[in-house]
Amino acid sequence: MNRDNAALLDIYNAAQCILQFASGLSKDDLAANIEKQSAILYQVIVVGEATKRLSINFRNTHPDIPWKEIAGMRDILAHQYDRVNLNTLWDVVQNDIPELVDLIMPLLPQSP
Numbered sequence: 001m002n003r004d005n006a007a008l009l010d011i012y013n014a015a016q017c018i019l020q021f022a023s024g025l026s027k028d029d030l031a032a033n034i035e036k037q038s039a040i041l042y043q044v045i046v047v048g049e050a051t052k053r054l055s056i057n058f059r060n061t062h063p064d065i066p067w068k069e070i071a072g073m074r075d076i077l078a079h080q081y082d083r084v085n086l087n088t089l090w091d092v093v094q095n096d097i098p099e100l101v102d103l104i105m106p107l108l109p110q111s112p
Contacts, residue, residue: 004058005109010050012108014043015101022093030093031086040093041084047100048073065103 001009021039022030030036051070059067073092 001109004054007050007053008104008108010053011047012101012104014046014050015097015104017043018047018093018097019101027086027090030090037084037086037089040089044073044089044092047097062107065100070100 018040021036021043025033025036030040048071051067054067059065073096
C-alpha cells in the first residue's frame with residue numbers, strides 16, 4: 001500500500017474512533033468526561049499527523065479538502081493540550097469530522 005493510501009486509512013480510522021467515542025454524548029457529557037476528551041483529542045491528533053504524511057501532490061490533487069486546516073488543528077491541540085477549548089472540540093466532533101469522513105470516503109483504497 002502506498003503512503004497516501006495508508007495515511008488516508010489512518011485518517012478514516014481515527015475519524016471513525018472519534019465518532020464512536022462521541023456517540024450519544026451531549027456537550028455537557030463531554031465536558032464532564034475527561035477520558036472521552038482525552039480519547040477524542042488523541043484521535044484528532046492522529047488525523048492531523050496522518051494528514052501531514054499525505055504527499056503534496058495528493059493534497060494538491062484534492063484541493064476541496066482543507067488539508068492545511070486539518071493539520072493545523074493537530075498543531076493547536078498538540079501544543080495547547082492543557083488549554084483545549086471544549087467548544088472548539090465539540091464543533092470539530094459534530095461538524096468537521098463527519099464532513100471529513102464524507103470527503104475522504106471516495107478516496108479510500110478499495111479492498112482487493
